[in-house]
Amino acid sequence: MGYTLAQKIIKSHLVSGDMTPGTEIGLKIDQTLTQDATGTMAYLEFEAMGIKRVKTEKSVAYIDHNTLQTGFENADDHRYIQTVAKKHGIYFSRPGNGICHQLHLERFGRPGATLIGSDSHTPTAGGIGMLAFGAGGLDVAVAMGGGTYYIPMPRMVKVTLTGRLRPWVSAKDIILEVLRRLTVKGGVGKIIEYGGEGILGLSVPQRATITNMGAELGATTSIFPSDDVTLEFLKAQGRESDWIELLPDGDAKYDEVIEINLSELEPLAAKPHSPDNVDTVKNIGPIKINQVCIGSCTNSSLYDMMRVASILRGNKVHPDVSLAIAPGSKQVFTMIAQNGALADMIAAGARILECACGPCIGMGQSPCSGGVSLRTFNRNFEGRSGTADAKVYLVSPETAAISAITGVLTDPRTLGTEPEIRLPETFLINDNMIEPPADEKEADNIEVVRGPNIKPFPKTSPLSDNIEAPCLLKVGDNITTDHIMPAGAKLLPYRSNIPKLSDYCFTRCDETFPSRAKKAGKGIIVGGSNYGQGSSREHAALVPLYLGIKAVVAKSFARIHMANLVNAGILPLIFRNPDDYDKIAQGDELELNSVRETLISGKDLILTDKTNGAKIPVYCEISERQRKMLLAGGLLNYTREQNR
Numbered sequence: 001m002g003y004t005l006a007q008k009i010i011k012s013h014l015v016s017g018d019m020t021p022g023t024e025i026g027l028k029i030d031q032t033l034t035q036d037a038t039g040t041m042a043y044l045e046f047e048a049m050g051i052k053r054v055k056t057e058k059s060v061a062y063i064d065h066n067t068l069q070t071g072f073e074n075a076d077d078h079r080y081i082q083t084v085a086k087k088h089g090i091y092f093s094r095p096g097n098g099i100c101h102q103l104h105l106e107r108f109g110r111p112g113a114t115l116i117g118s119d120s121h122t123p124t125a126g127g128i129g130m131l132a133f134g135a136g137g138l139d140v141a142v143a144m145g146g147g148t149y150y151i152p153m154p155r156m157v158k159v160t161l162t163g164r165l166r167p168w169v170s171a172k173d174i175i176l177e178v179l180r181r182l183t184v185k186g187g188v189g190k191i192i193e194y195g196g197e198g199i200l201g202l203s204v205p206q207r208a209t210i211t212n213m214g215a216e217l218g219a220t221t222s223i224f225p226s227d228d229v230t231l232e233f234l235k236a237q238g239r240e241s242d243w244i245e246l247l248p249d250g251d252a253k254y255d256e257v258i259e260i261n262l263s264e265l266e267p268l269a270a271k272p273h274s275p276d277n278v279d280t281v282k283n284i285g286p287i288k289i290n291q292v293c294i295g296s297c298t299n300s301s302l303y304d305m306m307r308v309a310s311i312l313r314g315n316k317v318h319p320d321v322s323l324a325i326a327p328g329s330k331q332v333f334t335m336i337a338q339n340g341a342l343a344d345m346i347a348a349g350a351r352i353l354e355c356a357c358g359p360c361i362g363m364g365q366s367p368c369s370g371g372v373s374l375r376t377f378n379r380n381f382e383g384r385s386g387t388a389d390a391k392v393y394l395v396s397p398e399t400a401a402i403s404a405i406t407g408v409l410t411d412p413r414t415l416g417t418e419p420e421i422r423l424p425e426t427f428l429i430n431d432n433m434i435e436p437p438a439d440e441k442e443a444d445n446i447e448v449v450r451g452p453n454i455k456p457f458p459k460t461s462p463l464s465d466n467i468e469a470p471c472l473l474k475v476g477d478n479i480t481t482d483h484i485m486p487a488g489a490k491l492l493p494y495r496s497n498i499p500k501l502s503d504y505c506f507t508r509c510d511e512t513f514p515s516r517a518k519k520a521g522k523g524i525i526v527g528g529s530n531y532g533q534g535s536s537r538e539h540a541a542l543v544p545l546y547l548g549i550k551a552v553v554a555k556s557f558a559r560i561h562m563a564n565l566v567n568a569g570i571l572p573l574i575f576r577n578p579d580d581y582d583k584i585a586q587g588d589e590l591e592l593n594s595v596r597e598t599l600i601s602g603k604d605l606i607l608t609d610k611t612n613g614a615k616i617p618v619y620c621e622i623s624e625r626q627r628k629m630l631l632a633g634g635l636l637n638y639t640r641e642q643n644r
């Protein structure tokens with residue numbers, strides 16, 4: 001039997017396991033990336049491991065999230081990352097160089113290799129046929145040290161694209177259609193492979209828009225074949241030698257096949273407050289808008305910017321609309337500056353932002369109260385924009401640009417004939433914002449500079465045999481890590497200061513949570529299905545750990561967050577009968593007995609609700625390795641035990 005594309009890369013990187021779906025596999029990791037909001041933690045963890053130099057083929061530290069410097073904190077973190085990278089063999093991408101995923105695609109990713117990154121949109125690199133995963137910072141630290149990366153072996157889904165996109169319909173509309181069909185839970189435990197003749201008409205940046213938002217499906221990763229289109233892209237980046245052809249075998253077997261006829265697609269939008277709440281732009285109708293934001297790791301390529309500029313050329317941004325544009329990288333920014341597209345944007349009235357995540361992570365440009373914002377980004381979770389009652393719609397760059405002119409949500413097909421955008425055969429290459437690491441001899445003399453905002457991370461202790469704690473919070477389905485540990489301009493500066501962050505934990509769900517948690521000193525969280533979807537931020541586990549959370553009991557978990565809970569030594573427990581969720585009320589006193597013994601035996605644990613007497617069977621869906629890790633009190637303790 002033949003192999004799928006992903007199975008081929010997994011097979012060539014397999015360190016442990018036998019590729020049976022659902023069982024744990026260990027993978028050798030070729031490359032890693034970090035960004036600054038998760039990077040400080042990842043490098044503190046790497047330092048704690050005591051390894052001198054990274055053992056990967058390439059590791060890159062990007063600065064793109066925390067670029068609003070309203071105090072010393074972010075700049076201090078940048079300096080810490082810069083010095084720690086230089087010392088330990090890591091390439092450093094300076095602030096201003098661009099967004100990690102866009103840059104990694106342009107300058108470092110290569111087909112057939114494995115990549116993990118401390119950011120959930122790392123699968124963007126699947127656009128060039130790379131097997132790329134989002135992971136917690138600790139997992140990235142371990143991989144930098146040459147350690148194996150473990151995941152449950154995913155099932156394989158094939159999305160066959162037929163036909164060709166009609167004018168004004170774009171790659172964003174393809175992934176929004178996939179989200180409409182599969183939902184934010186539809187990709188959990190799966191790798192999504194794209195194929196069919198429809199992919200031939202999609203350039204690498206268009207493919208990357210699609211693999212990027214595979215994260216919103218909850219998918220383990222998404223990937224496109226490496227073909228002539230990939231070769232053309234790598235050639236344009238002066239990296240032809242990184243190309244290999246990589247296709248699935250003709251007789252590869254998929255667990256699920258989905259077909260999308262591109263010729264039938266029309267412009268789509270994800271309505272507030274979830275990326276899968278998708279409808280056609282036509283159906284939603286001409287709602288009045290206050291803001292348009294174009295950019296993010298989903299839609300900030302040269303092609304996207306050229307399309308936007310061609311729509312804005314000779315027009316004026318509507319007086320009631322604020323249009324912000326952030327190109328994805330210095331390469332894109334320079335090229336639109338040179339070819340005149342930037343001048344068209346400025347002339348139309350756009351507010352040009354530096355190439356960084358910016359408004360996507362609430363770093364500035366929060367909409368007005370109750371405002372409607374159209375964004376080419378990938379997440380529209382409630383409050384993420386920084387304005388609690390804003391309504392964010394996710395749309396293509398084309399829909400965003402035309403709507404910025406009309407002042408209402410507008411179908412770009414009303415624009416008439418589509419202009420042809422020709423991309424140059426070679427891109428402008430200037431890597432002077434990427435600093436290579438010091439060589440081994442020089443490294444010893446480099447001092448790592450730590451600012452006063454960097455606080456040690458919380459300590460864990462081995463798992464207790466009896467856990468008695470109140471249900472401190474009960475939440476519903478699809479709770480995101482943005483609910484658990486919000487980001488934005490006010491909080492991102494404290495990503496290396498867990499005690500400070502703890503004052504904001506879960507405040508999007510319940511303002512009183514931090515003070516109640518601090519008073520109780522311990523607690524258990526009860527959640528619905530897909531608990532912890534969204535970002536890879538391990539702070540959503542480390543901060544609850546700091547607040548004394550011993551376990552989270554949920555109907556199901558998102559993959560990266562569950563791995564982060566285990567790494568932090570917090571029990572991720574799943575209801576054996578999902579209806580038992582209704583038996584627990586917030587405030588109930590809960591108890592788990594003989595935890596260690598039962599976990600070792602693999603039997604269900606019994607959660608007793610002492611307030612109403614209910615006995616609720618719960619279990620952990622973890623590997624043998626993770627079981628040991630939980631018993632030891634998390635990954636750091638486990639690694640220390642192993643090295644003893």
Ligand code: MIC
Nearest residue numbers: 037038119120121535536537
């Ligand atoms: C996000 O889009 O939510 C982020 C910010 O990029 C996160 C990482 C983080 O929380 O730092 C992600 O997607 O993993």
Ligand code: SF4
Nearest residue numbers: 121296297357360361
């Ligand atoms: Fe940055 Fe937004 Fe992409 Fe996250 S989703 S990496 S915040 S641009």
